[in-house]
Amino acid sequence: DIVMTQSPDSLAVSLGERATINCKSSQSVLYSSNNKNYLAWYQQKPGQPPKLLIYWASTRGSGVPDRFSGSGSGTDFTLTISSLQAEDVAIYYCHHYYSVPWTFGQGTTVEIK
Amino acid sequence: EVQLVQSGAEVKKPGESLKISCKGSGYTFTSYWIGWVRQMPGKGLEWMGSIYPGDSDTRYSPSFQGQVTISVDKSITTAYLQWSSLKASDTAIYYCARHPGYTSGWAEYWGQGTPVTVSS
Numbered sequence: 001d002i003v004m005t006q007s008p009d010s011l012a013v014s015l016g017e018r019a020t021i022n023c024k025s026s027q028s029v030l031y032s033s034n035n036k037n038y039l040a041w042y043q044q045k046p047g048q049p050p051k052l053l054i055y056w057a058s059t060r061g062s063g064v065p066d067r068f069s070g071s072g073s074g075t076d077f078t079l080t081i082s083s084l085q086a087e088d089v090a091i092y093y094c095h096h097y098y099s100v101p102w103t104f105g106q107g108t109t110v111e112i113k
Numbered sequence: 114e115v116q117l118v119q120s121g122a123e124v125k126k127p128g129e130s131l132k133i134s135c136k137g138s139g140y141t142f143t144s145y146w147i148g149w150v151r152q153m154p155g156k157g158l159e160w161m162g163s164i165y166p167g168d169s170d171t172r173y174s175p176s177f178q179g180q181v182t183i184s185v186d187k188s189i190t191t192a193y194l195q196w197s198s199l200k201a202s203d204t205a206i207y208y209c210a211r212h213p214g215y216t217s218g219w220a221e222y223w224g225q226g227t228p229v230t231v232s233s
Contacts, residue, residue, distance in 0.1 A: 040219040042158075049208050049226055050150075050158065055219035062221065093158055097218025101174035102160040 002026050004094050006105035012113040019081040021108045023094035028074045031098065038098035041070055041079045043090045044107075050093065054079065086112065115139040117147075117209050117224035124230045125199050132195035133227045135209030142190040143167040145211045148220060149183060149194045153205045161207075163215065164192060172215065199231045 003026040013019040029038045037057035042050035052061040054070035057077055067082045081088055089112060094105040120134040135147060148163035162173035166185045173183070185192045192209060207227045210220035 038216075038218070044158075049210075049223035050220075051223075052219060052221045055217075061219075095158070095160075095219070097212075097216070100172060101176065102218050104158040104160070107157050 001101055002029065002096055002098060002103055004096055004103050004105040006092075006094060006108045008108060009106070010109040010111065012111045013081075013084045014113045015086065016083050017113075019084050019088070019110055021079045021092050021094075021110070023072075023077045023079070023105050025075045025077075025096055025098075029096045029098040030074050037073055037077070038096055039070075039072075039077055040095045040097065041068075042093045042095060043088075044093065045090045053092075081110070084110070084112070115211070115222045117211060117222055119207075119209060119224035119227045122228040122230075124232070126233055127201055127231055128198050129231075130195070130197050131199055131229065132193050133207060133229070135192045135194075135224050137190045137192070137211065140211075143187055145213060146215060147185070147192040148210050148212055148218070149181075149192075150208045150210060150220075151177075151205045152208065152226075160218075161194070163212065163218075165215070166190075166192065170215075199229075201231050201233075203229060204231050205229060 007022045039057045041054040044050045058070045091107045116138045118136045143166045146163045149161040151159045161177040164171045164183045166187045182195045209224040211222040212220045
């Protein structure tokens with residue numbers, strides 16, 4: 001199984017400041033034949049299902065604010081919130097869909113400082 | 114509007130059977146995969162498996178193979194997740210989610226979740 005490890009487990013950021021979440025996979029999730037990274041990011045707020053933010057490592061989902069961006073390739077990925085808003089308080093998960101079983105990172109909790 | 118509407122909360126005893134549902138609407142149900150994701154209390158997300166309603170092709174995570182059954186009734190645009198004998202460790206919220214393809218596992222649309230409690 002590919003293990004997804006996120007860092008940090010939690011972070012507190014001031015409103016308007018940048019938040020950066022890292023995700024490392026135990027093996028590459030870059031498929032060489034199409035040069036795509038099989039990685040997504042989700043946001044989950046309490047009592048709600050996850051919401052898709054990013055897929056193919058850097059493509060924003062429909063309606064996702066442009067303050068959310070994804071980057072990285074191979075085994076190292078980053079989700080960046082460029083200017084944290086109050087509504088961004090949530091748990092964030094990375095997720096690979098490169099091979100079965102698809103797995104998720106353990107989650108990173110983002111709070112307001 | 115794409116919607117996935119799941120069946121309601123369940124409280125069961127160990128050893129009982131259960132089948133929960135996920136009804137899709139607002140899109141061509143047979144053209145997208147439906148996956149199931151488990152979230153145990155206070156824990157993260159686990160992909161259990163997915164089914165393609167067009168031909169009922171089903172793929173399971175090895176961790177869940179043999180533990181659950183995923184099925185679909187495309188005539189009523191509904192996918193199912195079932196257990197034949199529940200355990201206390203099956204207590205969790207179960208989400209269905211739509212993803213574009215078996216090699217495109219990102220899920221843009223999610224059901225609201227079905228809480229399942231298994232307790233004697």
